[in-house]
Amino acid sequence: MKSLWALRRSPLSFFLRLITFAAAAVAMLFIAFLVLYILIKGVPYITPDLFQTRYTSENVSLVPAFLNTVYITLLTLLIAAPLGIFAAIWLAEYARRGNRLVKAVRLAAETLAGIPSIVYGLFGMLMFVGFFQWRLSLIAGAFTLAVMVLPLIMRTTEESLMSVPDTFREGSFGLGAGKLRTVFSIVLPSATPGILAGIILATGRIMGETAALIYTAGTKPEFNWNVFESSRTLAVHMYVLSGEGLHINQTYATAVVLLILVIGINALSAWVARKLAGDRNG
16 A cells, blocks of 8 residues: 555656556567567478488488587687686776776777677678688687677676675685685676676577678588588578578578577576576575
């Protein structure tokens, strides 16, 4: 009764709450519609032919593209995650606050985060494919994607580190721990959920990327352990199939697999974050 009376006395609060709920409902409806549409269009066409070990023009198998997606995602994160995390540690913990260099780095990261992916693709083609002579290859695609997701990982990690209360650092210093030990034993574990959130966002962008990889990794429908060979990911596989116009149903089926893969990775990362948080609290 008290909250209802408060709402009656404050129409603005009631109106803002109503808008918030409406926006959340609309967002959920859009997500539900998108997921249901993909499942309805794609699930009936998930057949054993799609899971053959070798791609042909008859079965248009997605297995090579699936393996390439996992492979290039791991390669990209192996390059971008350490660079982004350590750069964020320097910005949040070691750089002097108000430093012009820090402001310039943050501005550059925010600017790079908003650049269209096709621009990264053109940069990767000129730099890694052309200048370094890596040709169309997985390694050229991985480095291009690493440059693309580096600002995202760096900014989310920095925000997570800055959200850790200063009392944690002061308590560690008071017990005689040094700066390095405080950062890696106290601050970094406390910021782990936020860091994982940034890596999850980067993983989703890597898996859904098409334009940057067409210019750098190519569209060869085979899986290669050799990182200097051309290959295609699931997103590029979908693009090629839809462009040909001969296997639209299989394109939707591939979208279902990609959706399940992204949801699975997000669920696994969330479980790891909860596990780490539980172990730290315990």
